Amino acid sequence: MIAPQDRYEPAPGTAPLVQLKGIAKYFPGVAANQDVDLEVLPGEIHALLGENGAGKSTLMNILTGIYQPDAGEIVIDGYAREFASPLEAIAAGIGMVHQHFKLVPAFTVAENIHLGWSETPRLASARKLEARTRALAQRFNLHVRADALVSELSTGEQQRVEILRVLARQARVLILDEPTAVLTPAEARALFKALREFASRGNAVIFISHKLEEVLEISDRITILRGGRRIATHDAAECNHRMLARLMVGREIVLADMRQRPVGAAPRSAAPVLRLESVSALNDGGNTALHDVTLDVHAGEIVGVAGVAGNGQRELSQVLTGLRRTKSGRIIVDGTPLQAAGAAEFGELGIGHIPEDRLRSGLAPSMSVATNAVMREYKKPPIGTGGLFRSRAATMLAREIAKAADVSVPDFSMPVRNLSGGNQQRLVARREMRIAHKVLVAAYPSRGLDVGAINTMLRYIVELRDAGAGIVLISEELEELLNLSDRIVVLYEGRLMGALDNERIDVEQIGLLMGGRALQQEAA
Amino acid sequence: MRQGLRLQRLPSVQPGVALGMRALAIAIVVLAASLVLLAAGEDPLALGAQLVTATFSSTFGMEDFGLLVIPLILTGLSVAVGQQVGAWNIGAEGQFLLGAFAATTVGLFVPGPAVLILPLMIAAGALGGLVWILVPTLARAFAGVNELITTLLLNFVAALLVYYVSTGPWRDRVGMSNSSTARITVEVPEFWGLVHWGLPIAIVMALAAAATLAFSRWGYEVRLSGSNPSAAAYAGIAVRRHIVTVMLLSGLIAGVAGAFELAGTVHRLQGGISNNFGYLGIMVAVLARNSCVGVIFTGTLMAFILNSGIILQTQGITTSAVLAMTGAILFLTAIGDELAHYRIARAGARGS
Numbered sequence: 001m002i003a004p005q006d007r008y009e010p011a012p013g014t015a016p017l018v019q020l021k022g023i024a025k026y027f028p029g030v031a032a033n034q035d036v037d038l039e040v041l042p043g044e045i046h047a048l049l050g051e052n053g054a055g056k057s058t059l060m061n062i063l064t065g066i067y068q069p070d071a072g073e074i075v076i077d078g079y080a081r082e083f084a085s086p087l088e089a090i091a092a093g094i095g096m097v098h099q100h101f102k103l104v105p106a107f108t109v110a111e112n113i114h115l116g117w118s119e120t121p122r123l124a125s126a127r128k129l130e131a132r133t134r135a136l137a138q139r140f141n142l143h144v145r146a147d148a149l150v151s152e153l154s155t156g157e158q159q160r161v162e163i164l165r166v167l168a169r170q171a172r173v174l175i176l177d178e179p180t181a182v183l184t185p186a187e188a189r190a191l192f193k194a195l196r197e198f199a200s201r202g203n204a205v206i207f208i209s210h211k212l213e214e215v216l217e218i219s220d221r222i223t224i225l226r227g228g229r230r231i232a233t234h235d236a237a238e239c240n241h242r243m244l245a246r247l248m249v250g251r252e253i254v255l256a257d258m259r260q261r262p263v264g265a266a267p268r269s270a271a272p273v274l275r276l277e278s279v280s281a282l283n284d285g286g287n288t289a290l291h292d293v294t295l296d297v298h299a300g301e302i303v304g305v306a307g308v309a310g311n312g313q314r315e316l317s318q319v320l321t322g323l324r325r326t327k328s329g330r331i332i333v334d335g336t337p338l339q340a341a342g343a344a345e346f347g348e349l350g351i352g353h354i355p356e357d358r359l360r361s362g363l364a365p366s367m368s369v370a371t372n373a374v375m376r377e378y379k380k381p382p383i384g385t386g387g388l389f390r391s392r393a394a395t396m397l398a399r400e401i402a403k404a405a406d407v408s409v410p411d412f413s414m415p416v417r418n419l420s421g422g423n424q425q426r427l428v429a430r431r432e433m434r435i436a437h438k439v440l441v442a443a444y445p446s447r448g449l450d451v452g453a454i455n456t457m458l459r460y461i462v463e464l465r466d467a468g469a470g471i472v473l474i475s476e477e478l479e480e481l482l483n484l485s486d487r488i489v490v491l492y493e494g495r496l497m498g499a500l501d502n503e504r505i506d507v508e509q510i511g512l513l514m515g516g517r518a519l520q521q522e523a524a
Numbered sequence: 525m526r527q528g529l530r531l532q533r534l535p536s537v538q539p540g541v542a543l544g545m546r547a548l549a550i551a552i553v554v555l556a557a558s559l560v561l562l563a564a565g566e567d568p569l570a571l572g573a574q575l576v577t578a579t580f581s582s583t584f585g586m587e588d589f590g591l592l593v594i595p596l597i598l599t600g601l602s603v604a605v606g607q608q609v610g611a612w613n614i615g616a617e618g619q620f621l622l623g624a625f626a627a628t629t630v631g632l633f634v635p636g637p638a639v640l641i642l643p644l645m646i647a648a649g650a651l652g653g654l655v656w657i658l659v660p661t662l663a664r665a666f667a668g669v670n671e672l673i674t675t676l677l678l679n680f681v682a683a684l685l686v687y688y689v690s691t692g693p694w695r696d697r698v699g700m701s702n703s704s705t706a707r708i709t710v711e712v713p714e715f716w717g718l719v720h721w722g723l724p725i726a727i728v729m730a731l732a733a734a735a736t737l738a739f740s741r742w743g744y745e746v747r748l749s750g751s752n753p754s755a756a757a758y759a760g761i762a763v764r765r766h767i768v769t770v771m772l773l774s775g776l777i778a779g780v781a782g783a784f785e786l787a788g789t790v791h792r793l794q795g796g797i798s799n800n801f802g803y804l805g806i807m808v809a810v811l812a813r814n815s816c817v818g819v820i821f822t823g824t825l826m827a828f829i830l831n832s833g834i835i836l837q838t839q840g841i842t843t844s845a846v847l848a849m850t851g852a853i854l855f856l857t858a859i860g861d862e863l864a865h866y867r868i869a870r871a872g873a874r875g876s
Contacts, residue, residue, distance in 0.1 A: 323758060344760025355758060364752035371748065375759040378744055389744040 008043025008200050015078030016041050017173055017204045018063065018094070023072035025058050032058040036072070036230045038223055040173065045195060045205040047219035047236070049212075049248055051450035055228035056208045057099065060175050063206075064096045065089035087116070095171030097162040099178045099208075099448070105151035109133060109144050113165050133164075140167045141194065152285060154310020167198075174198060175206040178448075180214055185478065186514075187308070192218050210248070210450055212241045213479075224248055245451070258462045258483050259302075259502065266468030268486070269299035271335065273470045274320070274351070274439045279329030281319050288327070289315040291494045297439055297470040302461065304485030304502075305474040307514055312494035313474050314356060317443040320472060321353040322346030333438065347376055352436025354429055356443040356474075362428045365417035369409050372416045373398035373427060376435045405430040406456070422453035429460050436469050443474040458484060478510065490514055537864045545860030546811060550825075553852045557845070571839065575832045583717055589831045590719035591789050595620070596830075597726040597823035598781030599805025600812065602653075605733055606671075606774035607814040609750040609767045611664065615675025616778040617802025618682035619653035623782025625686055626652030628793040631708035631786075632694065641710045646783045653779015654772050656682060661771040665764045671771065679802065687795040694793065704794035712788035720788035727820055729777065734816035746770055778802060800847075804830070807854050826850070 018040040025033040033055045040046045048056045061067045063074060065083030074081050076092050083089040086096075103112050110129040113136065114120040121128065126147075133146035142160045150158060159179065166174060174195070180188045195205050195218065209215050215222060216236055223233040224247045231247050261267075274297040283289035289312045297303050307313060318324035319331070322343040331338045333349055341349075355362040363372050374394045378384050382393040395412045402409045405426040407419065416424060425445070432440060442461060446454040461484065465471050475481050481488055488505065490497040490513035497513040558568035579585045599616045606613035613619075626648040634641060656678060663669035689705070696706040712720040737743035749756040749763045756763045781801065790797055808826050812818030833846030 322760070342760060343758060347760050353758070361752075361754040361758045364748055364755045367748065367751045371744070375748070375755070378741060384741045387741050389739055389741050391738070 008202050010042045010202070014042060016075075017077065018206075019073075019075035020059070020063065021073040021075065023059060023062055023069050023074075025055075025062060025067055026070050031228050033062070033069075033228045036225070036228075038230070038233075040204045040206060042202045042204060043199050044220040045199050045207055045218055047207045047209060047215040047222045048225065049209060049215050049222055049244060050225035051210060051248060051452065054225040054248075056225055057177060058228075059225070060096060060177065060206065060208060063089070064094055064175065090166075090169050090171065093170065093172035094175070095166035095169055095173070096175040097159065097166055097177060097179060101158045101162050103150045103158055103161060105149070107150060108146070109148055109150060109153070109161050110146045112150055112161055113146075113168060117169060119168075136164055136168050140164055141190075142167075154308075157310060172203045173206065174203065175208070177208045178210070179207070180209070180211065188214065212244050212248075215244065216241070248451070258458060259486065261466060265466035266300040268301045269468075269470075271298070272296035272332075273299045273334060275330075275332040276319070277330040277332060279319060279331065280327045281315050281324055282327055283315055289494050290319065292329070293494075293496050295472075295489065295496060297472055299438070299470050300465060300468050301486045302465050302471040302473055302484050303499075304481035304488040305472060305491055306476075306478065306481050306488055306510055307491035309476060311491045313443065313491055315494070316491065317353065317356065317441050317472075317474055320439070320441045321351055323353075347435055350435060350437035350439070350469075352376075352432035352434075352440045354425075354432050354440070354442040354445050356447075358424055358428050359417070363416050363424060366415050368413045369402070369416045369419070369427075370395045370398040370412040373401045373412075373431055376431055401427060401430045401434070422449050425449060425453065426456060426460075429457060433460060433464050436464060439470045439472065440464055441472045441474070444476065445473070446475070446477060446480060454480070537861075542813065542861065542864045545864045546857055549856035549860045550853055552856055553849055556852065557849055560845075561841075566839075566841070571836065574839070575835055578835045579828065579831055585831075585835075587716075587718040588834070589827055590716070590723060592827035592830050593824050594720075594722040594726050594788070595781045595785050595799075595801040596804060596808055596826045597730060597819055598784070599778055599801045600808025600819035600823045600826075601726075601730050601733060601805075601816060602774045602778040602781065603805045603809035604812060604814045604816055604819050605777060606771055607750070607809065608737060608746050609770040610753075611767065611771050611774070612672045613657065613675050613771065613774045613778070614672055614806065615657060615660065615678050615775070615802070616781075616805045617798050617800070618675070618679035619656045619775045619778035620782035620785070620798045620802045621679075621682040621686045622652035622656040623649035623779030624652075624786040624790075624793055624797050625682075625689070625782075626779070627783035627786045628689075628694070628705060628708065631710055632705060638710045642712065642787065645710060645787050646780060649779045649783020649786070650776045651779065653775040653777070653782065655775075656779070657771055657775025661768055661775070664771065665767045683795070683798070686793060686797065690793045690795055696792070704792040707791050708787065708793075710787065711791065712784060720784070722784035722788045726781075726784070729780075730816050730820050733777075737816065778805070781805075804850065807850060810854060811857060829853075 016039045018038070020036060020038040023033050023036045024031070036055070036059055038059070048059070050056050058067065062069045065086045065088050068084075074083065076094070081092060083092070104115065107115070108126070108130070110126065110133040113133050114124075114129050130146035133144065137144050137146070142164045144157065144160050144164060145153075150161065153161070163176075179191060195207070199205050207215070207219055216239060219236045221233060222236055222239055222244065224231040224244065226248065276293050276295040279290060279293045280288060281290040293316065295303070305313065305316065315324055319326055322341050322345060333351070338345070359365055370391070371394070374383055374397050377397060378389060378394065383390050383397060398412050405423070407423040407426055409419070416427075419427070429445065440461070445457045445461065449457065458480065461471055461473065473481065473484060482502065482505065485502050487499050487501055488510065489499045490510060492514060500510065558572075561568045561571060579589050599620060602616045602619070603613050627645040630641065630645045630648045634644065657675060660669075660671045660674035660678065663674055664671045691703055694705045695702060696704055698706060712722055715721045715723060737747060745756065745761045746766050748759065749761055749766045753763045782798070785797060785801070786793060804826055808819050808822045811822040811825070829846060829850060833843045836845065837843050
């Protein structure tokens, strides 16, 4: 909790830093915002809470000049303003860190920080820009590698670059869109501390989130959006989980321990169904990303993989599904070592995969829903007999998957990108569950989803576990890992930091392992 | 509060709108050409009427037109097939020339009955086109070298090769021609008037390609590989193998086009035999939005434009005018494709 004396007290009569009045924004077929009022005072951290599609991001895109409102007014420091572009908004002191980072992957961190910034020296060598970046990093206490290419960074590192870029431009209002999704609890606490300090100098933070816990922890006031409209604004001190959840989704939702097996569920098998034996693998850059990883996955259990993004999770999920060759070590499925098997063989063996980035690798966004739904079963009858592709059978299977996923698809020939993120993820999950007889590797299955969709996704995973599959659940959400996993392993710099039985688990211990502390203890 | 009309960008394009934009692009170009002709003191309406009658009212005109349709469908198909795996085959021109060259080699130097030689010539043409795209294909698949540059550059090599043999070692010494080989006696049989069997074969090839892509497992894998290579790899599809196969197929089709042009229409290898068909094939494919069935229609349209150029030439208007027109159509189509993404909406309106 924050001590009251830390709070910045604006002088009486000070105008709010930001006032939005009656904002509306329409997209074809959707009213993304309607009649939204928002007031952000100097010195406050104001949370914007809502499900996916509640209109949080649209509202902030309007405030930062990316979109123009179809109706309503933006008032900054008491003066009505119009931002034709994000540059004008940043000049007025409003900076945003987006959920989907707006960085140039082929540029270095230093180049990204200095891109489109009036204070960038006209003639500056790469070394000079990097030195300036290091100085900024130190000043704002955000560790970044100034000379690294953004494409080589993990999601967490990219976020730090984004935040640093905004802070460097002397923002007075810092908008953060789901900032903690890629941070460890310790990192999140460090971020909160930095935000609090930033606000205490008379600045303001707008904090977009759908996580109740952190919203209650960090914010002074909370505005809840639902269906594009403002539902309520409350002082955080007056709020609790239950009430916020109800306001947010319009119904009560409780995330609970899902480790209990129902009667008739498949028991945990004695022998592992999938075993990694001293596996090492390289990343795309040719550096070792996995060091000597040994991991057993038994049928009917969920193994949680915790860790900060960029510590080898990507490579681990790819090795487990045949997408990445190992450098050394063995992969054993049902007691048989696999030799030179690729993704097709892993799929045929009954290993499903919910990939980290569904749009980049799990789906072909511009192709039809039917085409995408049958990606795992197009070789099998009734779709793929005799080298044919029977599109009618494909549509029928797609319909079946969509029904199981509870996604209503008006037209199976429309591009899959027209579906919402949550619907896409449910389709991918259901598609993979159909083939995952042995193992399902689920990488960040709830990333970017709202509470309701996360609940559905986790229910699917539990359902598959009870049907007798082994699950590898890679996640950044500790709560999710604790609620689901029978065992938790922690990845740190490509090494497995030991397995913890969920019965006697200590959250602080996981946090320490995620920060690589166990290694130091061993060394000592 | 703002009022007035503004543009909204749509995530996906309605096929009808896209098609309409294409028709509009062609209409604008025809209108612009008419204005130019008017300014030059010609009567565009009379010329237009003449074009239509000259092409469609005489068997002779129809035959000329039909002969142009064959290579344009095939080179368009070649480019459209390459696009299925996301490859730009700008080298259909060179593969066409190599196809004609290879067919000539067989026609000039392999003795035997026409029944055997003709299929051999076409097969040699296919092989020639395939060989000509082999290096760009392997460079793309295994080294990530952009095929746009490599296929384009090989066109010039192919053109020089054909010029060299047709004006040098293979020059027709009997007929006193200094710029082409002797007439090759083996011919593709005629199908209707002067139009040879290349026409139905080209149409069947386009339909077969479309059917294979839509209704075979291989076609599914190819389409997925072209649409999102990482999703295809995730599904266990050998993306690289498909890139190789499809690009080779693209070159093969252009080679067949060259062989048909030689054995069906021109009968002698000569420098200008490709007649820009390879480059026009890019336009045919773009206008058809890379649809293999679509190239049958856009190839026919392009043939009409080309044929019009030849007719206009007899009226003292240079063929460059027609090239300029095709270029303008392509240019406006690209703009139209982008515009098809937008719709006009009233700002400040309530509801959806």
